[in-house]
Amino acid sequence: MREYRRFYIDGAWIAPAAGRSFEVVNPATEAVVAAISLGDRTDVDRAVAAARRAFDGWSRTSREERIAVLGRVVDGCKRRLDDLAQAITEEMGAPLATVSRPMQAPSAIGHFKVAMDVLASFEFERTQGATRIVREPIGVVGMITPWNWPANQIACKVAPALAAGCTMVLKPSEMAPLSALVITEIMDAAGVPKGVFNLVNGDGPTVGAALAAHPGIDMISFTGSTRAGILVDKAAADTVKKVALELGGKSPNILLDDADFRKAVGHGVASMMLNTGQSCNAPSRMLVPSLRLAEVEQAALAALARVKVGDPLDPTTTMGPQASGAQWRRVQGLIETGIKEGARVLAGGPGRPDGLRRGFFTQPTIFSGVTNNMTVAREEIFGPVLCILPYTDEEEAIRIANDTPYGLSGYVSSGDLDHARAVARRIRAGNVHLNGQGLDTTAPFGGYKQSGLGREWGAFGVEEFLEVKAVMGYG
Numbered sequence: 075m076r077e078y079r080r081f082y083i084d085g086a087w088i089a090p091a092a093g094r095s096f097e098v099v100n101p102a103t104e105a106v107v108a109a110i111s112l113g114d115r116t117d118v119d120r121a122v123a124a125a126r127r128a129f130d131g132w133s134r135t136s137r138e139e140r141i142a143v144l145g146r147v148v149d150g151c152k153r154r155l156d157d158l159a160q161a162i163t164e165e166m167g168a169p170l171a172t173v174s175r176p177m178q179a180p181s182a183i184g185h186f187k188v189a190m191d192v193l194a195s196f197e198f199e200r201t202q203g204a205t206r207i208v209r210e211p212i213g214v215v216g217m218i219t220p221w222n223w224p225a226n227q228i229a230c231k232v233a234p235a236l237a238a239g240c241t242m243v244l245k246p247s248e249m250a251p252l253s254a255l256v257i258t259e260i261m262d263a264a265g266v267p268k269g270v271f272n273l274v275n276g277d278g279p280t281v282g283a284a285l286a287a288h289p290g291i292d293m294i295s296f297t298g299s300t301r302a303g304i305l306v307d308k309a310a311a312d313t314v315k316k317v318a319l320e321l322g323g324k325s326p327n328i329l330l331d332d333a334d335f336r337k338a339v340g341h342g343v344a345s346m347m348l349n350t351g352q353s354c355n356a357p358s359r360m361l362v363p364s365l366r367l368a369e370v371e372q373a374a375l376a377a378l379a380r381v382k383v384g385d386p387l388d389p390t391t392t393m394g395p396q397a398s399g400a401q402w403r404r405v406q407g408l409i410e411t412g413i414k415e416g417a418r419v420l421a422g423g424p425g426r427p428d429g430l431r432r433g434f435f436t437q438p439t440i441f442s443g444v445t446n447n448m449t450v451a452r453e454e455i456f457g458p459v460l461c462i463l464p465y466t467d468e469e470e471a472i473r474i475a476n477d478t479p480y481g482l483s484g485y486v487s488s489g490d491l492d493h494a495r496a497v498a499r500r501i502r503a504g505n506v507h508l509n510g511q512g513l514d515t516t517a518p519f520g521g522y523k524q525s526g527l528g529r530e531w532g533a534f535g536v537e538e539f540l541e542v543k544a545v546m547g548y549g
Contacts, residue, residue: 085268
C-alpha cells in the first residue's frame with residue numbers, strides 16, 4: 075500500500091494540520107491500494123491564504139505568460155499520460171486499454187489545449203462609446219471534483235481558471251485522489267507559480283463545506299450529484315460568492331421513426347455502458363416508437379453482447395466495476411426497485427456477472443416496457459442500466475423527454491437531419507447530440523433545471539471565471 079499524506083499548498087508538499095487517514099480501494103479487487111490524509115478547516119485556511127497571496131501577481135500576468143504555463147502543463151500531461159491512465163484505472167476501475175488510456179487521461183490534455191487556444195484570441199477588453207468593458211479574473215476559486223471522470227473534471231476547471239488569471243484550491247474526490255496527485259505533480263513540474271494551484275484532500279462535509287463557505291473564496295465550482303450541489307449552493311450563500319454547478323442527468327435518447335434503428339440502438343447501448351454508466355450525460359432513457367419496440371429490443375441485445383465486463387487490466391475488457399462499494403449497493407437497490415415496479419428485465423439484473431465474485435461489478439442491465447413514472451426512469455442511477463420507454467407519437471416522445479427534473483443532455487436520431495434539428499430545439503437540455511455525434515470540447519457543457527448552473531469547456535468555461543467591469547469616461 076502506498077501513502078500520500080501531504081497536501082500541495084503554496085508550491086510545496088506539506089503535512090496536514092491533523093489529517094485523518096482514508097484508504098483508497100481498487101474497486102476491481104476490493105484491495106486497499108493507497109492511503110491519503112483527509113484535511114480540515116485549518117488546511118483549507120492555509121490553502122486559501124496561499125491562493126489569495128498569489129492572486130495579485132498571477133491575475134496581472136500577460137496572455138503570453140499564461141499560454142506558456144498552460145503549454146508546459148500540456149507537455150507534462152503528455153509525458154505522464156500512462157501514469158495518469160493507470161491511476162484512474164486503479165482508483166475508479168475504468169478499463170485501461172479501452173477507457174482510461176484512450177479517453178479519460180487524454181481528456182485532460184484536451185481541456186488544457188482548448189484553454190490555450192481560447193486564451194490566444196479571447197477578448198478581455200472592448201470599447202463601447204466612452205466606456206471600456208473589461209473582463210477580469212474573479213479571484214480565488216474553490217474546486218470540488220468527482221470520481222467518475224476525475225482527470226477530465228479537474229482539467230475542465232483548472233485549465234480555464236488558469237487562462238482567466240484566477241488562483242485556486244482543489245478538493246478532488248477522496249474516492250479517486252490518485253489521478254489528482256499526478257496532475258498536481260504535473261502542475262508543479264510545469265512551474266505554475268506557488269500559490270496559484272493548491273490541493274487539499276478531504277471529504278465533502280469537512281473540506282468541501284469549508285471551501286464553499288469560506289469568505290476568502292470568491293467562486294466555488296462543483297461537479298457531482300444534484301443533492302450535493304444543493305448543499306454546496308446553500309453553504310456558499312452566506313458569503314454571496316459565485317457558484318457554478320455541473321450536476322446530475324437523466325438524458326433522453328429519442329429514436330425517431332425514420333432513424334437507422336440498428337445503428338442508433340447500437341450506439342445508444344454502447345454509450346450507456348461506457349464508463350460503467352457512470353457519466354452524468356449518459357443516454358439512460360431510450361425513447362422508441364411503440365410499434366417498433368420488439369425490433370429495438372433485439373438490436374439492444376445484440377449490442378449488449380459486445381460489452382465485455384471484467385478485469386480493467388485485461389485489454390479486451392470494455393466495462394469495469396462500479397467505482398465503490400457504496401455505488402454498487404445503490405445501483406443494485408435501484409435495479410431491484412425497477413423489477414418491483416414492473417419494469418421488464420431484458421438483460422442483466424441484480425447481482426454480479428457470472429464468474430466475478432470479487433469487485434464491485436454490476437451486470438449491464440436493460441429494462442424494457444418502462445414508463446416515465448417509474449423510479450428507474452426518474453432517478454439518476456449512475457450505473458450500467460438502460461431504460462427503454464415506448465412512445466406513441468413524436469409529441470409524446472418530446473413530452474416524455476422533457477418530463478424530468480434534469481436537463482443536462484439529450485440525444486436525437488433521425489434519417490432526416492432537419493427533422494432531428496427540429497426535435498433537438500424542443501429538448502430542454504444544455505447539450506443535444508444528433509445522430510450519434512460526440513462531444514465538442516470547445517462547446518459549452520452544462521445543464522438546464524436541476525442539472526446545474528453555468529457552463530464549462532471552451533470560451534464559455536473561461537468566461538465563468540471572469541467578472542465584468544465597466545469603466546465610464548475611458549476615452
